[in-house]
Amino acid sequence: DTGVSQNPRHKITKRGQNVTFRCDPISEHNRLYWYRQTLGQGPEFLTYFQNEAQLEKSRLLSDRFSAERPKGSFSTLEIQRTEQGDSAMYLCASVPDRASGELFFGEGSRLTVL
Amino acid sequence: AQTVTQSQPEMSVQEAETVTLSCTYDTSESNYYLFWYKQPPSRQMILVIRQEAYKQQNATENRFSVNFQKAAKSFSLKISDSQLGDTAMYFCAFMTRQGAQKLVFGQGTRLTINP
Numbered sequence: 001d002t003g004v005s006q007n008p009r010h011k012i013t014k015r016g017q018n019v020t021f022r023c024d025p026i027s028e029h030n031r032l033y034w035y036r037q038t039l040g041q042g043p044e045f046l047t048y049f050q051n052e053a054q055l056e057k058s059r060l061l062s063d064r065f066s067a068e069r070p071k072g073s074f075s076t077l078e079i080q081r082t083e084q085g086d087s088a089m090y091l092c093a094s095v096p097d098r099a100s101g102e103l104f105f106g107e108g109s110r111l112t113v114l
Numbered sequence: 115a116q117t118v119t120q121s122q123p124e125m126s127v128q129e130a131e132t133v134t135l136s137c138t139y140d141t142s143e144s145n146y147y148l149f150w151y152k153q154p155p156s157r158q159m160i161l162v163i164r165q166e167a168y169k170q171q172n173a174t175e176n177r178f179s180v181n182f183q184k185a186a187k188s189f190s191l192k193i194s195d196s197q198l199g200d201t202a203m204y205f206c207a208f209m210t211r212q213g214a215q216k217l218v219f220g221q222g223t224r225l226t227i228n229p
Binding site (some may be wrong): 003004031033035040041042043044045048055056091095100101102103105106108109 | 119147149156158159160161164165192206207209211213214215216217219220221222
């Protein structure tokens with residue numbers, strides 16, 4: 001499968017714990033996006049990378065959140081000191097260039113904070 | 115800031131019927147894309163159809179077509195001859211052609227196709 005891969009698919013954690021999600025984009029896609037989707041809502045933009053550079057962050061991304069994309073390949077999204085309000089689906093998407101505008105999404109990582 | 119509004123939280127039709135999903139948006143940009151994405155249960159979001167704002171002709175993809183009214187900032191999706199596999203959440207989304215090119219999504223419409 002050469003699509004966008006996200007792991008783990010589901011994470012259950014206790015409040016206050018740290019969690020990390022990984023996204024492997026489609027090979028040679030140089031842009032990578034993270035979105036958050038809460039139940040019954042549309043996805044909301046969190047941040048994006050052009051290769052290894054993080055170029056924009058939403059104000060939704062509090063200082064407990066950090067994203068990296070070392071070497072411009074896979075990306076990680078870490079949430080420190082999780083809160084119940086962090087419970088959501090975290091979606092990753094990649095895109096090869098600016099031309100088409102279409103984003104290719106992974107299946108998401110669902111976080112449940114107890 | 116751009117906003118996208120989908121006023122139909124849920125819709126349900128019989129197989130083979132035609133259904134139209136509504137979407138309105140607000141922007142001061144003149145150069146942008148509009149999209150309909152489909153999110154089946156427990157599956158990844160996939161692109162259904164794309165419209166470039168500078169194109170007057172409405173986009174079509176097989177059974178899917180849009181009615182793009184730029185002045186009214188309206189972008190509806192019509193699904194003809196609906197199939198059981200069309201059951202999903204449908205999101206209308208906006209993207210500027212400049213900058214981060216991040217998608218701004220509506221709240222979604224849950225579409226159920228009944229046999």
